[in-house]
Each structure stands twice: as structure tokens, then as C-alpha cells.
Amino acid sequence: MDSKVRVRFAPSPTGGLHLGGVRTVLFNYLFAKHHGGEFILRIEDTDQTRFVAGAEQYIIDTLNWCGLVPDESPLHGGAYGPYRQSERKAIYTQYANTLIEKGFAYYAFDTQEDLEEKRKQLPNFQYSPAHRMEMKNSISLSESEVSELLKKNTPYVIRIKIPDDEEVVFTDIIRGEVRFDVSTVDDKVLLKADGMPTYHLAVVVDDYLMKITHAFRGEEWLPSAPVHILLWKYLFGLDKMPKWAHLPLILKPEGSGKLSKRDGERLGFPVFAMDWSDPTTKETTVGFKEKGFLPEAFINFLAMLGWNDGSDKEIFTIEELIAAFDLERVHKGGAKFDYEKAKWFNQEWIKKTDNTILAELLQPFFDQEKIEIHERSYLIKVIGMVKDRCHLLTDFITQSSFFFAAPTTIDTSAILPKWEEKKHVFFTALVQSFQEMSGKPLAAELEANFKTLAASHEIKPGDLLLPLRIMLVGGKFGPGVFDIIEAIEIPDTIKRIEHSLQLLSEK
RNA sequence: GGAGCGUUCGACUAAGGGUUAGGUCACCUCCCUUUCACGGAGGUAAUACGGGUUCGAAUCCCGUACGCUCUACCA
Numbered sequence: 001m002d003s004k005v006r007v008r009f010a011p012s013p014t015g016g017l018h019l020g021g022v023r024t025v026l027f028n029y030l031f032a033k034h035h036g037g038e039f040i041l042r043i044e045d046t047d048q049t050r051f052v053a054g055a056e057q058y059i060i061d062t063l064n065w066c067g068l069v070p071d072e073s074p075l076h077g078g079a080y081g082p083y084r085q086s087e088r089k090a091i092y093t094q095y096a097n098t099l100i101e102k103g104f105a106y107y108a109f110d111t112q113e114d115l116e117e118k119r120k121q122l123p124n125f126q127y128s129p130a131h132r133m134e135m136k137n138s139i140s141l142s143e144s145e146v147s148e149l150l151k152k153n154t155p156y157v158i159r160i161k162i163p164d165d166e167e168v169v170f171t172d173i174i175r176g177e178v179r180f181d182v183s184t185v186d187d188k189v190l191l192k193a194d195g196m197p198t199y200h201l202a203v204v205v206d207d208y209l210m211k212i213t214h215a216f217r218g219e220e221w222l223p224s225a226p227v228h229i230l231l232w233k234y235l236f237g238l239d240k241m242p243k244w245a246h247l248p249l250i251l252k253p254e255g256s257g258k259l260s261k262r263d264g265e266r267l268g269f270p271v272f273a274m275d276w277s278d279p280t281t282k283e284t285t286v287g288f289k290e291k292g293f294l295p296e297a298f299i300n301f302l303a304m305l306g307w308n309d310g311s312d313k314e315i316f317t318i319e320e321l322i323a324a325f326d327l328e329r330v331h332k333g334g335a336k337f338d339y340e341k342a343k344w345f346n347q348e349w350i351k352k353t354d355n356t357i358l359a360e361l362l363q364p365f366f367d368q369e370k371i372e373i374h375e376r377s378y379l380i381k382v383i384g385m386v387k388d389r390c391h392l393l394t395d396f397i398t399q400s401s402f403f404f405a406a407p408t409t410i411d412t413s414a415i416l417p418k419w420e421e422k423k424h425v426f427f428t429a430l431v432q433s434f435q436e437m438s439g440k441p442l443a444a445e446l447e448a449n450f451k452t453l454a455a456s457h458e459i460k461p462g463d464l465l466l467p468l469r470i471m472l473v474g475g476k477f478g479p480g481v482f483d484i485i486e487a488i489e490i491p492d493t494i495k496r497i498e499h500s501l502q503l504l505s506e507k
Numbered sequence: 508g509g510a511g512c513g514u515u516c517g518a519c520u521a522a523g524g525g526u527u528a529g530g531u532c533a534c535c536u537c538c539c540u541u542u543c544a545c546g547g548a549g550g551u552a553a554u555a556c557g558g559g560u561u562c563g564a565a566u567c568c569c570g571u572a573c574g575c576u577c578u579a580c581c582a
Binding site: 157399 | 508509510511512513514518519520521522529530531532533540541542543544545546574575576577578579580581582
């Protein structure tokens, strides 16, 4: 008896992977690894009308970036393949036929038009025991009529025959006992006219064949759980059924409802894990990765959305998450996504991450901005100076670009109101004193020199520090002024002061 | 309309019959910092409502309200 934990994430490749999807992966992964089990990626590509080129690769890339690598997948292979449902078509047909033979399913010949017409007549129409005799199917029609239709290759679907009066009860790991009166669900299509299964059939058949022990999915699936349970009962037996857990939803930050791609666009934050370019519209949706998130931070805040270990601990490494994860502590209620808190997690992870590693991660961001970095060691030093004030990797650009090139704009409006001739004289003298210096003076020496000079000009250092800062970095931000001078060194400092002096005298 | 699920500070959450209902983000004040941050010290702020059960309820039970999800030959 093989009792090894096996879980799966089964997305349909229709576009970018969003927060909710990644969190479902995460909880699957954490659960599997916590129990020493296996995590499987299965591609649910049974809807050929929604096929999107590149979406499968995108999912795999995203999982890689997150560090949630499957043990079995279309790419990694495994003993229970193929892992793409489109390649398993024959398997589903076989089980659909079994269902027909056993009387748990039937052929339905209604066209799309028939159904639309019926729905127009009956606003709350359900293809259910109450109405199925009014439709065109192998229950309402005579045997000869059915075989005639079949012989003529009339398109048909296979529908599950939901029992009239039965209660389905199952235990959800998160929600406890959930009961459904099956009469409220309709005869779901199991096999479509194109021969492809719907999700309902495919998920049951594949979970069985792939020996899935625990099935986790979003709460939106709860209402169709009775269909799946019935199918398990008819096909494989309830004792073989995986344990279910329906995960709470991730909600919009404001208002209510499921978080959507549109919310991100409207409110200015990412929703997808990584950049996603729609191959047909060419529209690109920004991802957490490109926005400047560390995967560790992304995973960390996703884990805390709906779960905690019972303590006040919030910063977790993936190893710590694996060790502490417990499905029983996952919430029932949905959680609103808070971008500010997400950024806080990222900031904590930036602080935690070694400067050498940050330098490597940051290089592409600097490249993209065309900021040339001549020495990696200098970059690493600069990172150490500014990392405390960065929430996102992209913040490093604004916080440190002046270390690599003179600022392109100088906020003279912040200097001008208090600017006076004697300050101009002072800065000219400062430049001169710099010119007389040799080598690479340290911040402390620079500060002492500056203060002596200020005193001799009878100006408070405080009145001079802000102008000097703005001359060097362009605005009111950045690390200590003298640390900056030490880093960019004297010749550059002189150039920047002289440039600003000129700008100021032009005004 | 029907079915299911849910509801603690603005947000994420802790408290599994007994706490002045705790922590974090955000916000405010102060300290540190001759910038912006980091850091430190404080502060504002919540058990949806109504009934029970109980000496005692955020916690257990029942209603109500509100919200969400689903109700496709999409997942």
C-alpha cells in the first residue's frame, strides 16, 4: 500500500498566473514537502478554444522563479504521464463510456441553440432530473431513436445523471463537514462534443490515475464538489478519493470580490507573478518579479495570506514554511490583498539578503535603465549604503543612480529660496579646498574639513548641508552627504558642485 | 432566484469558555538623524446584529443582516 502524499496543481494555460494561483501552488507544495511527498504539475488544457501559446511555459517559468519546482510535470516527466490533459483524451472517453454502461451518465443531443432557447423560456433552467425529460437525450428518447442519432454521427455530449434525491457529505480539511442536497446541482457535461472532457471528468480521472492523495483548490470550486464526489463514487470508490481542501480566496484590497488582473491595473500593483504578454493583443501585464520583488518575499507574504503558525512570527524562509505548515491552520475566510504589506515583506527580505546576491539580482535592473556599473565591488558597497531605504528592487535605481553618474536633474527650487551670495562664496571655497586634497579622503575627514570651512565663513553647517546634498544627488534623499562624497570621490564631487553653482547663478 | 461558503482594529491576523481582546502593515506623535529612510518609544483603532446555553461567550447553539463563490459543451 503506497501511502505517500501526492498533490497536484492543475492550471489551465490561458494566461498569466495570478496571486491566487501561486498561493494554491504554494500550499500544495508546502503540504507535500512537509509530509515528504510529491508535488505534480498537470496542465488542464482541455478547452481548445482558450488555448494560449506560451502559457504553459510561463507557468513553468513562474514556478521556477518562485522555487516551487514540481517533481512531475510535462517538462520533468514522471511515472504517471502524460501530464497534459489534451494528450489523455482516449483515457477520458473510456471512463465516460464506463459511466454510460453503468447508467450513471447519458448521451445528450441538444444543440447550443436548443439550450439557449430553453434557458430563455425558463430563466432558472437547470439540466436536472426535473427537466431532463424535456430535453433530447438517451433518457428521454427511445433506444432506437438514440442508436439512429448515433449512427448518423449526430454531435452529442455525455452528461452525468445526477440522482433525484441524495445527500452528498464530505469532510473538507479546512471547512469541516460540508453537505449538499444533490437535487440542486445539474447534469454537468462530462465529455464535450469535440471528445474532450470537461474539468469535472478530467479532474476525477486524473487524480485517480495519478494517485493524488490530497486535492487542494480555490473555494470557487466548492459548489461543484458534489459532482466530483459522485464521480468518485461511481468510478473508483469513495475510499480511494483524495482528501479535499478548498482554499479561501484572495480578495480585492478595496470593495469586495475576487482579486482580478483589472484591480492591479486600476490600483497600480502587480497581480501576476511575472510579466505576461498576451500573444494576440501584445498587451503586457506587469509581474511581481519585474516590479522588483524577491521571490522569497513574494512567497512569504502569500503564505501569510490566510495562514499563520499561531505565533507572531511573520518572516519565514521556505524551509521554515515547510516545517511549520499545517493545513488545519488555514483560514476559512478570504483575505484582502494589501500591497503595502507586500512591500513591507519585500523590504524585510531585501534587508535580509546578502549584498553580493542583491548586486547580481540588481544588475538587470541597472542594465535596463542603461546605468553603467564599472565595478561590481563598488555596486556592492553602494547597495550596503542604500538598502535600508528600498522596498522594491527598482527603488535601488532612484536611491543609488547618482553613485554611478551625475544626476540629470537638480532640484534647484529646493535650494533657491534660501540661497544667498555668501553661500555661493562658501561653495567656491569648498571646491577649492577639495582641489587641494589628495587621495581619497574618508567621510569623517571630509566632514571635519567642511565644518571648519563653514565656521570660517560664519555659516551654520546645517544651512549648507541641504544645498550640498541636492548638488550631489539631485534631491532631498540618500545616505549621509559625506559618505556619498567618499564614495563618488573628489573629482566627481567638484564637477557636481560647479555644475550646480552655474545652474543657480543662471536663475 | 437557488445552492454553498464566510464575517475580530482601515488591512493581515492571535486568543480553541475566564486576557485591560495581543501582534504586524498603514496612519499619528515623540526620540535618533543638519535630507529621505532605517532604528527606538508611544498613540488612534475591532469581536456584524439579535437571541439563547453558562457563574462566565469573540469562542458553543439558533436566527437575522451583510458579503462572496458557483449556478457554461470555462476552468
